[in-house]
Amino acid sequence: MLRTNEQLLSYMERLLAGEQAGGITLASFPPGRRFIRQGETSRYVYVIREGITKCYIREDNGKDYIFEFLGKGEITGELEVIRKTVCLCNIAAITAVTAYAIPADVFAVLLRRDAELNRLVLEELATRIRQTCVRASYQQLYPIEYGLLRLLMLQAEAQVSFSKKDMADYLAITVRSFNRTIRQLREKNIVSMEGLQLDMSAQELDALLRRWE
Amino acid sequence: MLRTNEQLLSYMERLLAGEQAGGITLASFPPGRRFIRQGETSRYVYVIREGITKCYIREDNGKDYIFEFLGKGEITGELEVIRKTVCLCNIAAITAVTAYAIPADVFAVLLRRDAELNRLVLEELATRIRQTCVRASYQQLYPIEYGLLRLLMLQAEAQVSFSKKDMADYLAITVRSFNRTIRQLREKNIVSMEGLQLDMSAQELDALLRRWE
DNA sequence: CGAAACGTTGATCGTCATCAATGACGGTGG
DNA sequence: CCACCGTCATTGATGACGATCAACGTTTCG
Secondary structure, eight states: OEEOOHHHHHHHHHHHHSSOOTTOEEEEEOTTOEEEOTTSOOSEEEEEEESOEEEEEEOTTSOEEEEEEEOTTOEESHHHHHHTOOOSSEEEESSOEEEEEEEHHHHHHHHHHOHHHHHHHHHHHHHHHHHHHHHHHHHHHSOHHHHHHHHHHHHHHHTOOOOHHHHHHHHTSOHHHHHHHHHHHHHTTSBOSSTTOBOSOHHHHHHHHHTOO | OEEOOHHHHHHHHHHHHSSOOTTOEEEEEOTTOEEEOTTSOOSEEEEEEESOEEEEEEOTTSOEEEEEEEOTTOEESHHHHHHTOOOSSEEEESSOEEEEEEEHHHHHHHHHHOHHHHHHHHHHHHHHHHHHHHHHHHHHHSOHHHHHHHHHHHHHHHTOOOOHHHHHHHHTSOHHHHHHHHHHHHHTTSBOSSTTOBOSOHHHHHHHHHTOO
């Protein structure tokens, strides 16, 4: 859900401390700013230094689907450089964001020449596939209540909380439906009456998810 | 949907023609054979030489979700080597399959040493992310009828056809629901009365998908 | 022996009931 | 004005049950 990548962040810091940091700059984006646009070509690959972003697709019918929230050390725009295509999704800042902006061609060269970056990117892509697959599967095969519960657990674990709209987009539902589903969880005494705190221990919740049918 | 990777296949052929093919063998699997199992550790990375396989997750509640069908030149088991984890999903042969079996450690070394393989794997992962994301999004945000129509179009394009059970698992529904949805498409004169042929031209179908709301 | 009859099996579909999720609209309270 | 919720109606998707039909092998009888 909120993914981070400490290794990649520290790699970037070391890279900038060295001398061959050709063309890499630091960019800042205010909350809400969409700095990568679906269907367009990005001239930079970004590695987030600080802040939280969301990565989402907007469908023709106007609905948004958030794949993941990206935090410290996460990379965006790399798929497009690797495959030389237009951007798959939108990236927008949720909080204020600062990010290392690596020109696409510089990144392409680095990826070829620098074994460490290469390894980090491979691992990042592998992790991303894994998470996307796992989520696609359970969001298809379980009811929304289940998905929402998992989302709340992930949020609690990562010590963050997103806006209701963003959570709804992550679950691919409307805010109205989001509120309704919260009510169901409250009726089952899983979520606190006020706010979105989970009223059960992590073990109980795990058991609950496992026995869902 | 049915993905193939000619470049990777030809790479493997060249690799085996050379002399440093240490430990790589050719494996055969009969239809139905599950040769990678979710949650277990695979000792090999496979590159499919011939045949069609399905890649799916089985959830705790017994339902299967097929991510993709893999054909010639597609690779499996590489995520696990890159991230050193247990297998994310099951891979089962649909038709008779022959595949190059690369021991995990050999693959790991090749991936580091061989720039061409490295590039091919990066591109493959990037493609996979792209496709997984796109599909997750539209399967969440559109009704099943839409997803089924896209599946039929992809099948027609790739000149293959899968069993109803597999198509249903791809759509994350039961065969019963699959048949019901087919009936809806027939009532709208999109699918032929007998069989699963599409009764419209590719352009008409594209327009139909685009105007779906 | 061969043809008709029978039973089994699996795939499909009609129907009805139910559940999950949404849309619309209006009300309430900050 | 906006966030939230109660309510009602509707749609989307599923589950259950039974009927039908084709395919196939086996049995039975002339």
